[in-house]
Amino acid sequence: MSNFIVKKVAVLGAGVMGAQIAAHCVNARVPVVLFDLPAREGAKNGIVQRAIDNLKKLNPAPLGNKDDAALIEAANYEDNLDLLKGCDLIIEAIAERMDWKHDLYKKVAPHIGPNAIFASNTSGLSITALSEGFDADLKSRFCGVHFFNPPRYMHLVELIPTAATRPDILDQLEGFLTTTLGKGVVRAKDTPNFIANRVGIFGMLATIHEAEKFGLSYDVVDDLTGARLGRAKSGTFRTADVVGLDTMGHVIKTMQDNLADDPFFAVYKTPDTLAKLIGAGALGQKTGAGFYKKVGKDIQRFDPASGNYVPGGKKADDLVGRILKEKDPAKRMKALHDSTNPQAQFLWSIFRDAFHYIAVHLDTIADNARDVDFALRWGFGWKTGPFENWQAAGWQQVATWVKEDIDAGKALCNTPLPAWVFDGRDGVHTPEGSWSPSRQAYVPRLQLPVYQRQAFRAPLLGEGAVDGSKGGTTVFEDESVRIWHQDDGVLILSLKTKMHVIGQGVINGLAKAVEEAERGYQGLVIWSADAAEGGAFSAGADLQSMLPVFMSGGLKAIEPEVAKLQQAHQNLKYANVPVVAAVAGLALGGGAELMMHAARRVASIESYIGLVEVGVGLVPAGGGLKEAAVRAAADAKGNDILQFLKDYFTHAATAAVSKSALEAQKMGYLKPDDVIVFNPYELLHVAKSQVRALADAGYRPPRRALVPVVGRYGLATIKAQLVNMRDGGFISAHDFKLGSMIAEIVSGGDVDAGSLVSEQWLLDLERKAFMELLGHPKTQERIMGMMQTGKPVRN
Template identity: 40%
Template structure:
C-alpha cells in the first residue's frame, strides 16, 4: 500500500503546466502552480494571466468552477519555498535542457528527501535533466509524460531512469491509475518515448499522402479517421488542433534526435508545413491551418495556391458500405483489400505503420502491448498497431510487408518460425519477444463485461436490447445494449421483468450500467416518433394511448427502483441525458465515472421531464434548503428551473452532484475501468450494513406565488430574445410542475402527486407540431431546434 499524494507543485504555467495542475486539483490535491515573476507590478501577473487563459479553454480543464480554489498561484521568486512541503513536484517549463537542469538544482535544494520529482518533457532525455543531481534526488526522479489535454486523454507515460527507485515507479503507477484515472505505460528514455514516436510517424504518412500521393486533405482525413477506428479529426484536423508550430517543433526535434533510425527521413519537415508556420497559419489557435472557417463554411487548404477552397467530392470509390460496417476488424479487412484509391492509401499507410512499430521494439518498448496501449490511450485509436495486425491476419500482413520491401525485425521472423498466428491469444496472453506468450496482468479491481459474457452461465436473462448478468457474490448487472444506449421500450420492459426476477431470487442487489460509450442518452425518440405517426393516422385516436401507457410504465419503474428493498446502484458514465438521467436519479445509490455528463434535456426536443425527474428535483430543492420557508427554498428552485429550462448538462460527475442530478453520496471514480467493480462493491457494502430503502417523506412545494416568480424569469428571457415563444410555453409548464400545480400556497405533497403533474403536462406536448418538429430535427441532425 502506498500513501496517496495530497499536495503537489507544478513549475511552469504554460499550456501543459496549467492543465496538469488543474487535473491534479480535479483529483482532490492541493496544487501550487508557479511560474516566473513578472518584471514589473504584481509578480504573480504571469501565472495569473496564464491560469486565467487556461480556464477559458474548451472543453473545460476543471470538473467545476469551485475546483479552481485548490490551485494556489505563485512565482519562483516569492513562493519557491512552498516546495518544501509538497509531496510531488512536476516540472513543465520550456523544452530547454539548460533551463530544466538549472531549475532542478534549485528544486533539489528546496524539497524534502521524500518528495517525488518528475518532468513532463515530451522530447528531452529524462536522465540528462537529472544530470549532476545527488543519488537521492535521482532515486526520486522520473518522467511523467501527460498527454494534451491531460484531463481527457488517458495515457500517462512513466519514464524511469536507471537510478529511479522501483518503489517510486510503483507508487506513481498506483496513484496515476487510481487517483488520476490514467492508463499507465512504462516507456524507455528515448526521443519522444512511445506514443509520440509512433504518432509522429503516422502523421507524416498523412502529410505525404497530400504532398506526394495526390490525395486531398478531406480524403486523407476520411481515410485516417473513424473509418479505421481513430478520432474523427483524422490527420489534418488533428494537426490544426495540436498546432502546426508544435508539429513542426516535434518533427525537427525527432529528426535531429533519432540519428540511428533507418526511417529518420520520415521526420523531415515538409516544405508545406514550414511555409504554413512561417506565414502564421498555425491551426485552430490562429483561425487557420489546413482548414479555415469562411462565412460559416469549413474550407480546406489548396497546397498549390495556399487558398482555402470548398471541399470537393471524394474520389475514393465506393467505401460507404465499408463505413457502415459496425465491426472495426471487418471494416479494416474490407478497406485493406479495396481495389481503389482508398485501399491503396490504407495499405501503404498501415503496412508502413506496422513495420515501423515492429522495428521500434526493443528500442522504445519491450512489448507490442505497450505500443498498442500507448496509441489507444494517447491518440484515441480503437486498436493499436499490433491489434490491427491481428485483425488483418498475421500471415497476410507479413507476406505484404515482404512484397513491399519493408524491413522486418528478427523477432517477427522468430514468431513465424514458432508457428504463432498473432500477437494476442484469447486466454489473455500477449506475445513478448524472447519470452513467447506472457499473461497480461489483470487488475483485481476492474470488471470487464467481455469476460462475463464469455461465460454463457453468467447470462441470467436477456432480450434483444438488454441482459441480466451475474457479477458473482450475489450481485447482478442490468446491461443496457440498445442502439445508441437509448431508453427503448424493450429496455424498460426488460428492467420491469428483471425487477420481478430480483424480487423472487436470492441475490443481494443489482447494478444498472454497461460498458459502451454512454450510460443512457435518453428515451428512444425514433420509437416515440413512429408511435405518434401511427396514432396520427387514426383521426379518432388523438389521446396517444400507447405513449401514455409507456409513460406510466416508466414512472412505475423508476419508483420501484428507488424504493426497492434490495440495493440498486447506477454505474454512470459518459452521457446520461433525459430519460437516462431520470434512470440514474431513480437509483438511490450511484457510482459515477468522473467524466459523466448528465442532465434533463427534454425541453430541447419540446418536452418536459416526466420520468420522475422533476419530482426528484423538487425533493432536492427541499433537501438543500435550510427550511421549508419560501425564502430559503426559492433560490434553489430558481437554480433548478434555469438548469432544466436551458437543458444544461453537467461538465463532470462532480458538477452533476452540484446541479442535483446525482445524490451527494455519489462515489466518483477517476478511472472508468473501475466503475462496475466499485458499483458491485457498493451493492455488497449496502447489503452487509443491512439495507433499508429511502423513506417516503413528503416533498415541500411553493405553489402559485413561486410559479409567478419563475414565469417572470421566462418572460424576461423571452423579451430579451434569448428564448422563443415555444420555449417560454415549455418553461411555464416546467414552472407549473415544480411548484405543485394549482396549489395557492406552499404545501407538502407526495411523489405520486408530482408524477401526475409530470404526466399531465407531458402528454399534450406530444401532439404539438412544434414538438414534433423538434423531435424530427434532432433525429435528422443530432442538434436541437429552437422553433
Template identity: 40%
Template sequence: MKRTIKKVAVLGSGVMGSRIACHFAGTGVSVLLLDIVPKEAAASDKPSERNKIVNEALQAAIKSSPSPVYHNNVIKNIKTGNFDDNLKDIAGCDWVIEVVVERLDIKRQLYERIEPLRTPGTLITTNTSGIPIHMLAEGRSDDFKRNFCGTHFFNPPRYLRLLEIIPAAGTDPAVIDFLMEYGDLHLGKTTVLAKDTPAFIANRIGVFGIMSIFNSMEKLGLTIDEVDALTGPLIGRPKSATFRTADVVGIDTLVNVAKGVAANCPDDEAKAVFAIPGWLEQMVNNKWLGDKTGQGFFKKTKGAGGEKEIHVLDLKTLEYGPRSKPKFATVETAKPIEDLKQRLKALVAGQDKAAEFLRHFHYALFSYISHRVPEISDAPYRIDDAMMAGFGWEIGAFESWDVLGVAKTTDAMKAAGYTVAPWVEEMLAAGNDRFYKIAGGQRLYYDPNKKTYEGTEGAAEQPTPFIVLSNYKDKIIWKNSNAYVYDIGDGVAALQWNTKMNTMGGEVLEAINKAVGIAEERFKGLVIANEGANFSAGANVGMIFMYAVEQEYDELDMAIRLFQSTMMRVRYSSVPVVVAPHGLTLGGGCELNLHADKICSSAETYIGLVELGVGLIPGGGGTKEFALRAADELHNEEPDTNTLKNRFLTIATAKVATSAHEAYEMGIFRKGHDEIVMNPARRIAESKRSVLQMHDSGYTTPLQRKDIKVLGRSALGALYAGINGMWRANYATDHDALVARKLAYVMCGGDLSEPTFVSEQYLLDLEREAFLSLAGERKTLERLQSVLKTGKPVRN
C-alpha cells in the same frame, strides 16, 4: 516509504503547466504554481508585478474552453508565485513537477536551483515530451536521481487520459510503482510505463502514423479532405483525424518530433518515413503552424456574405481553397456498419483507392509497432493503451491487427513489401494467432519474452482489477438484440446495452426490468453501466416523434408509463442497484441515475435533464424526482421557495453538468452518498464494490413516498411570473414559455389552493399528462424533427 501527496509544486505556467496545476487542484490537492519574474518587474517589490506572468497564464487557462477544472471552486487550491521569491516554498511540497521550456540547459539550470531547496525524498519529475530523462538527471545527487523520472501528461491534461511514466537508470522502482498507482487512482489516468527512448511511446507511434500518411497520400494522389475523411471516426479515430490534429498540436511540434526521431533513432528501420516533405518545410518557413498562428492545413476565412468559412490547403500549389466532401464506394458501403471491428474489415476488403490507402495505412502501422517491441515497450498492450489514451483511438493498433486477422494480414503485408518483427513470426509459428484473448473476464496479452499470455488488468502497474463488461461474453445470462445481462462474479449482475448513442427504447427498458428481476431472484445486486463514448443520450427521440406525428397517443402514453414504471422498478427493487455513468448522460439516462440506490460516476460525466430543449418535460420520473428532492429540502415552518425555483430552473434551462462535481451542485448527485471515480475504467469495479457493501450492510427496499410536500398556487404564481418576465425580455420564445409553464405546474403539484402532501404516483401522473399534451404541439414536433435531422433542436 509511505507517500502521501498533499501539496504539489508546478514549475512553469505555460499551456501545459497551468493546466496540470488546474487538474491537480481539481483532485483536491494544494498546488504551488511558479514561473519567472517579468524583466520589467525585476526591480519591483510588488507581488502583482513580479507574478504577472504566472497570474495571467493561470487566468488564461481558467477562461479557456473546454475548462481545465471540474468546477471553479478548485481555483482556491492554487497559489501562485515566482522562481526568485517562492522557489524556497517547494520545501513544503510532496511532489515537484517541472514544466518549463523544452531546452536541456534551462531545465538543468532550474534543477540546480531546486536541489538545495527540496526536502530529501520529495518526488521530482519532468513533463518533457522529448528530452531523454537520463540526460536531465546528469549531475544531480543520489537522492534526487532516486526520486526523479518523467511524468509526461498530454494536453489538455483533464481530458486526455494518458500519463507516461518514464524511469531513468537511477530511479527507485518504488517511485515508479507509486506514480503508476497514483496517476491511475487519484488523477484518473491511464498510466503507461514507457522506456527512456526518443518521443517515448505515444508520440513515437503517433508521429510515425502521421508521417506515414503523408507518404501514402502523395503516392495515391489523395487530398487533405480525403485523408481526413478516411482517418477519423470511420476507423475509430477522433474527428480531428490527421490534418486537423496536426493543426491543433502545432505543425512545428510535429516537425520537431519527426526530426528528433530521425536524428536520435539510427537503427529505426522506418527512419526514412520521418523525412520532412518539401511542402511541410515550406509551411514551417511560412509560419503556417496551425491554430497557434491562425492557419496551417486549414484556414478560417470570411465568405462573400461575411459568414465564416474554413478553407483547406492544396499541398501541390500551397494555396487555400474551399473544402470538399469526398466520396468513395468502399466508404459508402462500410459507413452504415455500427460495429467498428466489422467496419474495419469491410473497409480493408474494398477495391477502390480508399481501401488501398487504408490497407497500406494499417500495414505500415502494424509493421512499425511490431518492431517497437521491445525497443519502446516490452508489452504490446502498453502501446495500445498509450495510443487510445493519448491520441483518442477507439481501439489500439495490435487490437486492430487482431480484428483483421494476424496471420492473414501478415501474409498480405509481406506480399506488399512490409516486414514484421521476428517475435510476431515466432508467435504465429507457435500456434498463437492473436495478440489478445479473453479468459475469465480478463484480457490477456501475448508476452514476447515469456512466449505466453499474461494478464493486463491486475498487472504490477494496475494493482486493482478493472471490470470490462465486454470481456464477460461467456458470462451472459440474458440478452436481447440490444442489451446484455452478465454475471460479473461475487453474486453481482451487470447490465449494459449497445444502441446508437446508447439511447433508451423499448428493448432497453425491457432489459432494465429483466435485469432487476434476475438480480432479485439470483443475485446480491445489480450494476448498470455502458461502454463506448457515452452512458446514454436519453430516450429514443425517433420513437417519440413517430408516435406523436402519427397521433398514436395511446401508444405514446403506454411508452411513457413503461419508462416511468421502469425507473420506479429500479428505485424500489429488493436488491441494491448502482449506476455507473460516464460521458453524455442525458434525459432518460439522467432519470435512470436519479432513481438508483447509488451512483458511481466517472469524473467526466456530463449529465442533465435536457427535454425542455425539444419542447417536452422530463417524462420518465425526472420531473417527479426533482419535485420530491425540492420538497425534502424545504423548511417545514416557513418554506423557502428558492429551493424549488432552483430545481425548476435547472430543468427549464436544460442545464447539463460539465463534470460530475458540478452534478453535485445541480442536485443530481447526492453529497455524501453518490461517488466520483477519477479513472472511468474503475467505475464498474467500484459499483460492484458498492453493491456488495450495501448488501452486506443489510439492504432493505425503500418505502414508496406519499409524503411529498408540494406548494400549489403559492409557488406556481411566482414561477409563472418569472416565466413571463423571461418571455417579455425575449429570453424565451412563446413555445419555451408554454413548456416552462407545464413544468412549473407539475413541480408545484398542480393548481392546489394550499400546500399539500402527495404521492410519487400523483406527480408521475401529472408529469405524464404534461408530456403527452406537449407531444401534440406542432412546435414540439418541429424541434423533435430537427434533432433527428441535424442533431440539434430548432429554436421556435
C-alpha cells in the same frame, strides 16, 4: 504493503500543460501548488495567477468545476521553494529545452523532500540525460511522466524510468495516476518521443508522404483517416491543427536530432508545407489558420500548389467508403490491398508503413506490443491499436504483403521485417500475454494492487480476456438488457440497446432486476460494459420505439407507456435493497431520470447529465421534475423552497447538460454524498462497494412522504421571468409554453404555497403535460427534426 498517499503535488511551469495538469489534480481533490518565474512587474505570482485565470476560459474545460481554480496555490521560484518540502510528487512541465530544465533542477533539488517523487512531463527528451547531475538518491526517485494534451480528457500517461529509477517508485506512481487521476498508464523505454508520439507522429509523416504520392488533398485524407478507420474524427491534418503545428514541428525535430541511425530517418524530414505554415505563423487552431482556416462559416483548406486557402469539404470516394464499411478486417484489408483506386492504395500504403515501422522498432521502444497498442488508443484516440489491426486482418497474409512491398521498393525504407514476424505466429496478443521481442516471450499484464479494482480492464484483441459484456453468470438476457452477477452477492443490470436508450424492453428489465435483487442479493448496480470505452449511461427515452405505438394507437396508446416508465423509476427508488447507478458518459433525459431514482450514484468525472426533453418539445416525464421538487424541498430545510427550486427549473427549461460530474453535483443532478470516480474502469468496483456499504449499514428505502411545494406563488414568480425572456426575444412562444409547463409541475400546480402533495400528484402533472405536448404540431416538428438530423429544431 505501504500506503503511498499524495498529500500535495507541485507543478513546475504554468504553461499550457503545467497549468492543466495542476487543474486536473484539483479536479481529483489533490492539493496542488503551481510554480513559475517571478513576474518582472506587479505581483510576483502574476505569471501563475494569469495562467490560473485562463483555465476558466479554456474549451474543452480543464476544470470539472470552474470555481475550483481558486484551489490552485500560486508560487514562484524566488520566494516559495520551501513549499516543495511538503510535496510528495513534483512534476516539471517547462519548455522542452534540456538546458532550461537542468538550470531549474539545480534550483529546486535542495528543496525536494527525502521521499518525494520527482518527474518530468517532457514529451520526448531523454529522461536519463535529464537526471544527470542528481545525486544517487534523487536519481532513484526520478522518472518521466508524460501526460497527453488536454490532460483531463486524454487517458494516456507514459511512465518512463531510467536505469536508476527504483521499481517501487514506478508502482506507486502508477497506482496514483490510475486511481486518483483516472489515467491509463503505459511504461515506455527511454527513447526519443517514447511510444505514442514516436509511432503516432511517424504515422502522420508517413500519411503526409503517401498523400502527396497519391495526389490527395487534406480534406479527403482527413475523411479517409478519421472515424472511418476508427480513429479520432479529426483525421490527420485537422489533428495536427488542434495539436499545434509548432508542437508537431518540435516533436519531429526531436526525431531528426536523435534518430540519425533510424532506417526510417528520411521520413523524419519536416514536410515542406508544414515548414511553410510554421514560418508564416499559421500554427493551427490557436492562431486561426494551419492546414485549415475558418472563413465565416466555411472551412477552407491550404492548397500547397497555389499557397492559398481554397474551399474544403471533399470526401472519400464511394467505392472506398463501401470497402471501409466491410465488417471483416481480413476482407477489408484485402480489398484495400488489391484495389487500383488511388484512395484505397493510399490507405493500404499507410497501413503497410505503420506495420513495417512498429515491427522494426518494437524491441527498442516498448517492452511489448500491448504497450504500443494502448499508447495509440489512449494517446491518439484510435479504437484499435496498430498491432491489433494487423492481427485482426490476418497476421501472416498481411506480413507477406508488407514483405512484397519492401522487396519491390514500394515501402518507405528497405529494412526487412524482423524474423519473429514470420516464425509461424498468428499475432502478437495471446491469452498468455503480448509479444516482447527484447525478452523473446509473451508478457502478461502488470498485476499491481490498483488493477484488482478493474474487473474488466481495457480489452485487447486476441488476448481472450473476458470483457464486461460477457463476464460473470447471466440470470436473464434478451435484446434490451442483461441481468447478471459475479458470484459476490451484487446483481448487475446492463443495458444493451443502442446508446442504452430506454424502451419497453429496458422498462421490463428494470422491474425484473429489482425483483431478482430483492429475492437474493445485497443490492443492484446499473452498469453497462462500454461505460469505460466512451459509451453512454443512457441517452434517454427511445423515441423511435414509440413511433409504432403512436401510429397504431394514437396518443391514447402512449400514456400507459409513460405511466409504466414512471412506475419503473418509482420501484427503483423504493426498492427494498440499495440500487446504485454507475454513470459514465451521457445520462440525458430519461437516462438522467433513471439515475436520479437510484439510492446512490457513482459517476465517472466525464459524465454529462441533464434533462434535455425541451430540445424535442417535450417536458421530462420519467419523474425528473418530480425529483426536482422533492430535492428542492429537502435542500431548503424549511427555508424558502423557491430559492432552491429556481436552479432545478432553469436547468430543465434550458436543457442544460453538465460538462463534468463535478458540475452535475453543483447542478443538483448528483447529490453531495454521491461518489465521483476518475478511472472509468473502476466504476463497477466502486459501485459494488457502495451497494455493500449501504447493505451492511442496514439499508431501508426512503419513507414515502408528502412534498411541500411552492404552488401558485412560485409558478407566478417563475412565469414573470419567462414573460421577460419571451418579450425580449430570447425564447420562442413554444419555449415559453414548455417553460410554463415545467414551472407548473415543479411548483406543484394550482395549489396554495406550502401545500403538501404526494409524489404521484407530481408524476400525474408530468404525464398530463407530456401528453398535451405530444399532440402539439410544434413539438411534433421538433421530434421529427431530431430523429432526421440529430439536431434540435428551434421553432
